[in-house]
Every structure is written in C-alpha cells, then in structure tokens.
Amino acid sequence: xxxxxxxxxxxxxxxxxxxxxxxxxxxxxxxxxxxxxxxxxxxxxxxxxxxxxxxxxxxxxxxxxxxxxxxxxxxxxxxxxxxxxxxxxxxxxxxxxxxxxxxxxxxxxxxxxxxxxxxxxxxxxxxxxxxxxxxxxxxxxxxxxxxxxxxxxxxxxxxxxxx
Amino acid sequence: xxxxxxxxxxxxxxxxxxxxxxxxxxxxxxxxxxxxxxxxxxxxxxxxxxxxxxxxxxxxxxxxxxxxxxxxxxxxxxxxxxxxxxxxxxxxxxxxxxxxxxxxxxxxxxxxxxxxxxxxxxxxxxxxxxxxxxxxxxxxxxxxxxxxxxxxxxxxxxxxxxx
DNA sequence: TATTTACTTGACTAAAAGAGTGGGTTATTT
DNA sequence: AAATAACCCACTCTTTTAGTCAAGTAAATA
Ligand code: FES
Ligand code: FES
Numbered sequence: 284x285x286x287x288x289x290x291x292x293x294x295x296x297x298x299x300x301x302x303x304x305x306x307x308x309x310x311x312x313x314x315x316x317x318x319x320x321x322x323x324x325x326x327x328x329x330x331x332x333x334x335x336x337x338x339x340x341x342x343x344x345x346x347x348x349x350x351x352x353x354x355x356x357x358x359x360x361x362x363x364x365x366x367x368x369x370x371x372x373x374x375x376x377x378x379x380x381x382x383x384x385x386x387x388x389x390x391x392x393x394x395x396x397x398x399x400x401x402x403x404x405x406x407x408x409x410x411x412x413x414x415x416x417x418x419x420x421x422x423x424x425x426x427x428x429x430x431x432x433x434x435x436x437x438x439x440x441x442x443x444x445x446x
Numbered sequence: 447x448x449x450x451x452x453x454x455x456x457x458x459x460x461x462x463x464x465x466x467x468x469x470x471x472x473x474x475x476x477x478x479x480x481x482x483x484x485x486x487x488x489x490x491x492x493x494x495x496x497x498x499x500x501x502x503x504x505x506x507x508x509x510x511x512x513x514x515x516x517x518x519x520x521x522x523x524x525x526x527x528x529x530x531x532x533x534x535x536x537x538x539x540x541x542x543x544x545x546x547x548x549x550x551x552x553x554x555x556x557x558x559x560x561x562x563x564x565x566x567x568x569x570x571x572x573x574x575x576x577x578x579x580x581x582x583x584x585x586x587x588x589x590x591x592x593x594x595x596x597x598x599x600x601x602x603x604x605x606x607x608x609x
Numbered sequence: 610t611a612t613t614t615a616c617t618t619g620a621c622t623a624a625a626a627g628a629g630t631g632g633g634t635t636a637t638t639t
Numbered sequence: 640a641a642a643t644a645a646c647c648c649a650c651t652c653t654t655t656t657a658g659t660c661a662a663g664t665a666a667a668t669a
Binding site for chain 1: 447448449451454457458461462481482522535537545546548549550551552554555556559562563566567570575578580581584585587588
C-alpha cells in the first residue's frame with residue numbers, strides 16, 4: 284500500500300469539513316489556512332473527493348464544500364481510496380501474477396495485510412474522529428490561530444513530544 | 447507507511463531462505479533464479495538484512511547466506527524494518543510536529559494505524575509462513591522450474607489475468 | 610447585466626524515491 | 640592459482656509526489 288501526504292491531507296481536510304461544516308458550506312481557502320495545506324493542492328484533492336461523491340460543492344459567494352453524506356457514513360478508507368486509488372499492499376494488484384504470470388511466494392501475506400488495513404480504516408468514521416477529545420482540542424487551537432497562523436508563540440511543544 | 451517492492455522482495459527472499467536453507471547456506475544466485483529478483487538488487491537487500499542481523503554470510507565456494515536466528519524468532523516486521531527503516535504511517539515520524547511544530551488533526555489516526563500494521567506484521571514469523579500449504583505448493587512449483595526459469599512454456603497466464 | 614466570489618480543469622515542474630545495473634574487491638575453497 | 644560467492648560503491652533511469660500556474664466556468668448579488 285502507499286500512504287502518502289496526499290491521503291493524509293485528504294483525511295485532514297475532510298475532518299476539518301466535518302468539524303466546521305455544521306452550518307453551511309466551507310471554502311477551501313478556510314481549510315487551507317486552518318490546516319496549512321496549499322489551496323491549489325486542496326483543489327486537486329477535492330476534485331477527486333467530489334468524483335468519489337464524498338463531498339458536494341456550492342458555487343458563488345458564500346459557497347464552498349459540504350459532506351455529501353452524514354459523518355457516520357464516511358470512513359477513512361473511503362477518503363483514501365478516493366484520492367489514492369487503493370489501499371492494496373500487493374505488487375500484483377490482487378491478481379496473483381507478479382512472478383511471470385504466476386503467484387509469488389508472499390502474495391497471500393500482502394493480501395492479508397491489505398485486508399487488515401482496509402478493515403481498520405473502514406472501521407473509523409468521520410463522526411468517530413470528531414468525537415475524540417484530542418481532535419477537539421486541536422480543532423480549538425486551530426480556530427484560535429485562524430489567520431494568525433504565522434504567530435510563533437505556540438511553538439513550545441516540547442512536553443508533548445517527550446510524552 | 448511505505449510498503450514497496452523492496453520490502454516485498456526482502457520478505458520473499460527471507461522466506462526462500464527459510465524454505466531451502468535447512469542444510470547449509472544458500473547463494474544469492476539461487477534465490478535470484480528461483481524468485482526472479484535481480485542478483486545485484488538482492489545484494490543490496492542482503493547488505494541491509496545482514497546489518498539488521500537477520501542473516502549471516504559465508505564467503506567462498508559453497509557459501510551464501512543463512513538465517514542468523516531460528517525461523518520462529520524472525521517476523522515479517524523485522525524484515526521490513528531492516529530494509530525500509532520504518533513501518534510508520536505518520537507524516538511527522540511519530541513526533542506530532544507536522545503542522546508548524548504542532549500536532550496536526552489526524553496525527554493520532556496515523557499513529558494508531560502504524561501500531562495496527564506493526565502488530566499484524568510482527569505477529570507473523572517465517573516459521574508460520576513456511577507451514578502454510580499455499581506457500582509450500584508455490585515453493586514446489588519454483589523448485590520444479592529452477593534454472594528452467596527462462597522456459598517460455600510457462601508464459602501462458604492469460605486465463606489467470608482475466609479472472 | 611456586471612461584478613464578485615469561488616469552484617474547475619489541465620498542463621506543467623522540481624525534487625525525491627524507487628528499482629535496477631555495473632564494476633571492482635575481498636575472502637574461501639578446491 | 641582458479642573459481643566462487645559475498646561485499647561495496649557509485650551511478651542511471653523511471654515513476655511518483657507535491658505543488659504551482661493560468662485560464663475558464665458557474666452562481667449569486669447589487
Ligand atoms: S504480490 Fe500478488 S503475486 Fe506477488
Ligand atoms: S502526522 Fe504527526 S503531527 Fe501530523
């Protein structure tokens with residue numbers, strides 16, 4: 284499998300949407316400033332998320348994106364699949380053909396691993412994430428900074444790291 | 447996390463070693479022909495595996511590699527760690543600093559995922575893999591081909607692909 | 610209807626990582 | 640000494656990522 288910044292950004296952005304989108308659509312510019320993700324990059328990601336029918340868009344002033352289903356009905360695996368095109372850990376794409384068209388020694392292992400990862404990620408919904416207390420506290424911190432994102436006063440995270 | 451051909455090759459090669467290394471060291475040339483992995487590439491991988499103390503080497507004619515511990519004492523996570531340097535799924539290397547030195551919204555999620563993957567992979571030993579019946583049957587097939595690896599008669603994999 | 614706001618699309622690029630190659634050196638056996 | 644196999648190093652080629660840019664489209668408001 285490949286889990287890269289793309290998938291991580293996508294989940295982060297979707298979670299931001301779940302947290303802030305209670306009343307009305309959220310613009311990508313807002314997400315960009317809160318989550319420190321390049322606006323143009325977000326546009327790319329949301330194009331895929333929209334194709335995957337995870338979000339819907341509202342154009343015009345005051346527009347933005349909203350979740351196209353309830354928070355409960357969107358899980359992390361959905362999001363990663365939408366932007367990444369697979370959480371597959373095999374080399375052969377699950378077909379069992381990576382050694383001259385025949386199955387390699389370790390195919391089943393990677394296949395099992397893929398299943399595990401998918402089970403884990405598909406068992407976590409956006410709703411569950413929003414309920415976690417550490418998510419809520421980080422969310423509050425980000426709402427505080429908002430456009431004061433460049434403020435250096437909050438860079439004292441040493442105790443958090445050494446926990 | 448990153449799971450690439452490198453990690454997959456390493457596990458495959460180690461499994462080959464476990465399957466064939468009962469009496470005496472196995473040369474990389476043997477593994478190369480059985481598993482269709484470039485010899486030079488195997489050398490790179492085994493340099494790392496040796497540094498990770500998973501295999502020990504015997505030089506000279508009749509030499510090769512053997513497992514440096516019992517099959518039971520080597521698990522898949524060990525192997526991947528040795529060649530890959532981490533099964534970490536976070537962006538921040540587990541430090542919680544990927545948003546301007548502060549923790550991003552989804553840090554805990556990736557951290558949990560890393561733990562899951564590591565638990566799964568470290569629960570599977572080489573010994574367990576060698577006992578699986580599909581591994582044994584693939585192993586026999588490969589022993590059959592052996593140096594007849596270039597034989598074109600086995601390239602008829604169309605039906606397998608279109609399954 | 611003109612303007613604003615914001616989403617849409619696609620091409621493009623720099624940098625990194627991955628996969629694989631090649632040449633030469635050292636140790637060991639026969 | 641000759642053959643064998645590990646060891647080491649540096650290098651290339653390709654793919655993927657992450658991110659940018661610019662031109663365009665649609666909707667809402669004044
Ligand atoms: S990973 Fe599926 S055949 Fe090798
Ligand atoms: S992944 Fe650890 S802080 Fe973002």
